[in-house]
Amino acid sequence: MNNLITGVAGFIGFHLAKRLLENGETIIGIDNLNDYYDVNLKLARLKELEKYPKFQFVKIDIADKFALNEIFEKHHFDIVINLAAQAGIIYSTVNPYAYIHSNIIGFVNILECCRENKTKLIYASSSSVYGDNKKMPFSETDKIETPKNLYAKTKIENEVLAKIYSEHFDMQIIGLRFFSVYGSWGRPDMAYMIFADKISKGLPIDIFGNEKMKRDFTHVSDIATAVEKTLNSENLNKSDIFNVGNSTPISILEVVKFLEKYLQKKAIINFQPLRHEEIIETFADCSKLENTINFKPKTYIENGIEEFVKWYKDYYL
Numbered sequence: 001m002n003n004l005i006t007g008v009a010g011f012i013g014f015h016l017a018k019r020l021l022e023n024g025e026t027i028i029g030i031d032n033l034n035d036y037y038d039v040n041l042k043l044a045r046l047k048e049l050e051k052y053p054k055f056q057f058v059k060i061d062i063a064d065k066f067a068l069n070e071i072f073e074k075h076h077f078d079i080v081i082n083l084a085a086q087a088g089i090i091y092s093t094v095n096p097y098a099y100i101h102s103n104i105i106g107f108v109n110i111l112e113c114c115r116e117n118k119t120k121l122i123y124a125s126s127s128s129v130y131g132d133n134k135k136m137p138f139s140e141t142d143k144i145e146t147p148k149n150l151y152a153k154t155k156i157e158n159e160v161l162a163k164i165y166s167e168h169f170d171m172q173i174i175g176l177r178f179f180s181v182y183g184s185w186g187r188p189d190m191a192y193m194i195f196a197d198k199i200s201k202g203l204p205i206d207i208f209g210n211e212k213m214k215r216d217f218t219h220v221s222d223i224a225t226a227v228e229k230t231l232n233s234e235n236l237n238k239s240d241i242f243n244v245g246n247s248t249p250i251s252i253l254e255v256v257k258f259l260e261k262y263l264q265k266k267a268i269i270n271f272q273p274l275r276h277e278e279i280i281e282t283f284a285d286c287s288k289l290e291n292t293i294n295f296k297p298k299t300y301i302e303n304g305i306e307e308f309v310k311w312y313k314d315y316y317l
Contacts, residue, residue: 001025001026001078001079002026002028002075002076002077002078003020003025003026003027003028003077003078003079003080003231004027004028004029004030004075004077004079004080005017005028005029005030005081005083006029006030006031006062006080006081006082006083006084006110007030007031007082007083007084007085008027008029008030008031008046008049008057008083009029009031009033009042009043009045009046009057010031010042010045010083010084010087010187011181011185011187011220012083012124012178012181012220012223012224013029013031013083013084014045014046014048014049014185015183015185015220015221015223015224016081016083016223016224016227016228017029017049017055018048018049018052018224019224019225019228020228020231021049021052021054021055022052023228024054025054026054027049027052027054027055027056028056028057028058028071028077029046029049029055029056029057029058030057030058030059030060030062030071030084031046031057031059031060031084032059032060032061032062032084032102033059036086036087036088036091036098036189037187037188037189038188041185041188044315045185058071061102061106062082062084062102062106062107062109062110063105063106063109064109065109068109068110068113069113069116072113072116072117073117076117077117077119078119078120079119079121079122079231080110080113080114080119080120080121080122081121081122081123081227081231082107082110082121082123082124083124084102084106084110085102085103085106085107085124085154086098086101086102086103086151086154087151087187087189088151088189089128089149089151089152089277090149090275090277091189092149092150092151092277093150093277096150099150099151099154100154103151103154103155103157103158104154104157104158107123107158107161108161111161111162111165111173114165114171114173115165115169115171118171120171120172120173121162121171121172121173121174122173122174122175122176122227122230122231123158123162123173123174123175123176124176124178125155125158125159125175125176125177125178126151126152126155126177126178127177127178127179127180127216127243127245127282127284128147128148128149128151128152128155129144129147129155129159129177130142130144130279130282131144131145131146131147131148131152131279132146132148132279133146136281136283137247137283137284137285138243138282138283138284138285139243139285140177140241140242140243140285140288144156144159148276148278148279149277149278158175159175159241162175162239163239166238166239167239170238171238171239172236172239173238173239174230174236174240174242175240175241175242176226176230176241176242176244177241177242177244177245177284178244178245179215179216179217179218179243179244179245179246179282179284180215180216180217180218180245180282181218181219181220181223182217182218182219182220182304182305182308183219183220183221183304183307183308184220184307184308184311184312185220185311185315186220186308191252191255192255192259192305192308193312195255195256195259195267196259196263196308196309196312197316198267199256199259199260199263199265199266199267200263200265200312200316200317202265203268204268204269204270205256205267205268205269205270206270206271206272207252207253207256207269207270207271207272208273208274208275209252209272209273209274209278210271210274211251211252211253211271212280212281213251213252213274213280213281214249214250214251214252214280214281214282214283215249215250215281215282216245216246216248216249216250216282216283216284217246217250217255217301217304218244218245218246218284218297219246219297219299219304219307221298221299222244222246222297222298222299223244225295225297225298226244226289226293226295226297227244229293229294230242230293233292233293235292235293236292242286242288242289242292243284243285243286243288243289244284244286244295245282245283245284245286245297246284246297246299246301247283247284247285247286247297248301249281249282249283250301255301255305256269258302258305258306259305259309261302262305262306262309262310263309
């Protein structure tokens with residue numbers, strides 16, 4: 001099959017593309033290579049992908065409808081996996097326009113191109129859509145009416161738009177709500193990346209929300225497996241949403257403990273009040289995904305952190 005992955009130079013995009021290429025798939029990857037974080041890291045990911053003969057990269061911003069139309073007309077994709085988005089929660093209070101540009105305008109362009117070309121679409125949503133929900137674990141049937149930040153709101157709008165397009169234009173569109181993805185080649189603005197960097201340099205780390213902060217950390221290899229199984233599944237409805245998580249909330253302090261172990265350095269911790277944009281805990285109910293595509297994550301947090309630290313040392317130290 002001929003697959004398009006948007007945001008291919010990003011964290012999840014890179015890992016998914018690598019997995020599919022290893023399995024013999026043809027991948028066209030696009031990315032705008034913006035400077036939200038170190039462009040050299042994105043280029044290093046692309047360098048790894050360019051080792052595969054069935055990979056082709058084109059620099060495109062999904063908010064550029066003309067350029068997007070051209071690549072759709074040229075390649076006639078079977079499936080589009082949209083992972084391109086402006087990421088980050090705190091940054092959405094600094095530069096809201098970036099989120100409207102990529103996550104709203106860009107996403108509508110993707111929907112329009114898939115509609116015009118009759119292409120199946122799988123797109124990344126986020127656990128952030130659950131916002132301030134108090135019921136645990138989070139289920140796909142829960143209401144998503146209390147987003148804590150603009151990033152979450154744009155992901156909710158993606159889900160609304162996807163459902164409308166699926167119903168009005170008879171398109172198969174599947175949304176995946178990713179929960180706290182971590183692992184090698186991660187974004188430098190992610191908490192575990194910031195912690196690793198500061199611990200290795202002997203600098204203090206800030207933990208917001210004290211010891212109560214928990215996340216449903218999901219290793220990027222498990223995310224890639226879930227997306228791959230979704231691509232190949234015949235059990236999907238025309239329009240659907242799935243949680244993709246580990247279903248095991250982990251304390252931020254436990255993550256720090258494993259980072260200390262594999263970095264062989266003690267962390268200096270400063271506890272800070274919870275920031276308005278963040279929530280205390282995420283916890284995914286993934287029974288729907290398991291029943292649909294027979295997926296269960298396999299990576300225990302300590303093993304995932306060990307894998308990450310090995311890469312971190314090789315790349316940064």
